[in-house]
Each structure stands twice: as structure tokens, then as C-alpha cells.
Amino acid sequence: MTAQINSIDKYFLQQTIELAVENVKTGKGGPFAAIITKDDKIIANGTNIVTTSHDPTAHAEISAIRNACNVLNDFQLEGCTIYSSCEPCPMCLGAIYWARLKRLLFAADKSQAEKAGFDDAFIYKEIILPYNQRNLTTEQIVLQEDNFPFETWINSNSKIEY
């Protein structure tokens, strides 16, 4: 779906760019930032803190999602918009779907990230390849009990769906 863009969208996106520049200058991590809003009010932001937090999943969007969920005390962000200084990588785009965000607006794209030395475009190509064609050694081992967790889940009366 295509977004209806207004001037506040541009404003929030410019803010993410400033945050991303600041993130590099202060040595916190990579050149990425994100802001999450609801009804045009900022709930939380996040920057890339992979190297300083020793967490390879601490990209800007994931940090922003974790921070926003913390603020709202919820595991979903329905109705929210995420602004990102750069097109999310597959990990972060997946996180945006799981968090049930409503809109994604970004400034730079994955080819710009690639030119700056980041693997986003590479990972987009890899994850849709058949297992045996990936750079990452990948294999399914079929086990008799491999559906037990799902059966336990389906039969659980107390589960919280997400």
C-alpha cells in the first residue's frame, strides 16, 4: 500500500537523519535511526547500538520497537508509524510486521546502505534462496517430534496469541 505523505512525515524523517548522524558522531553505533509515532506524537526512538550493546539485533528499528513497546507496555504497536533514516533490512522489516505497525516511511534505500558497506541488500538476496544455495550453511533435519511444540500450542487453553 502507498502512504499519504504530509509535511509532518518529512519532519519526522529529517529528525531520524539527524539522530543517525549524531549516533555516528557520539560513537554509539552505525549510521541508522528510527522514530515511532502514534497520532503524530513521538512514542519512542531508537538508534543502531550493535557494537556498544554487544547485540547484533540492536538495529535502529528494532531498538525503536523495543523502546516503544516498553513505553506502551504492550507487545504490539497497532496504528503506529515508523520513520527510518534508511530502508529496513529484512530483520527489521520482519520486526515491523510482527509489531503490527501501520506505516513505514524511510529516507535512504538499501542500495545506499550497500554502498556504505552494509549487508542489507546481500541479506535480501540470500533469505529467499533455496537452503543449499545460501552462503549460510542451512539444513532442515526432519524429526518425528518436530510438530510437538505446535500441537502443544494449539491444545493450550491458556496461550496468549501474538
Next chain:
Amino acid sequence: MTAQINSIDKYFLQQTIELAVENVKTGKGGPFAAIITKDDKIIANGTNIVTTSHDPTAHAEISAIRNACNVLNDFQLEGCTIYSSCEPCPMCLGAIYWARLKRLLFAADKSQAEKAGFDDAFIYKEIILPYNQRNLTTEQIVLQEDNFPFETWINSNSKIEY
């Protein structure tokens, strides 16, 4: 690449299945678990704790990666293997690439997850669609300053690459 499978691989995978079943029974979260090893020794495990931790990114593989990085005090897991009770979703597969894991072995696949009500297969289909064909409202806003973060990064003498 195809993995060379041995009996210890099956053993660790069976352990993830047991952990995933236990995770549902104890109400911690969804029916997923992962174990990370190095040289056939367990470094850390992780289970899906999305609902109990109010974190939509707290899938089993991401929890395991964060825990393993915490143990090793590093932001990369080179040479490590991740065992997952189910094929990772795009978010988690992306995280596995960013963490530089060496091998991924999993039991159930994304179609089994789909049958149990999880969006993994849907998200795999979505993220490769052109922006305007996605369910998620997605738009790039081209801004004059959108490359500033990358330029700052490239010109930084003190950056830690990841």
C-alpha cells in the same frame, strides 16, 4: 551450503523441541526455542518470550543470539551453530546473518508454523514485494540529506564496523 549432519546435531535439535514444548506449558510464550553452540558445546539458548517480555522481537532465535552475545561479550558469533525448533522467520534469519553464525539447523518448517497460526510464511512473501504491493503501507521519501548518515560514517575515523 549444505550442512554435514551428525548425531549431536539431532540431539541439540531434539533439545530445542523439548524447550519449545516447555515454553508453551509454562506460559512463557510461543512454541519456539533455539540453542547456540560452538565446538559442540552449548553457549546459550533462547525461547519465544514475546508476550511475557512485551517485545515483539523476542523470538527464540533472537533471544538465543542476544543471550549468546551476552555470554561471549561480543556482537558476533562467528563459527557458531544455531539449532532452531522451527525454520526462522525473516526477522530471525536476518539476525542470524548479522550475527555471522556459521550453521543453521532447524526441525519444523515455515509451512508447519503457518498451519499453527503464525505469520512466518506470510512475511516471507511480503518483504520481497514492491513497496506499493505490500499489506504494510510502505513509502520512500527522498530527502536531500538522506545520505548524510552514511557520509558521516564513511568519514569517521573512530567507527567500529560490524
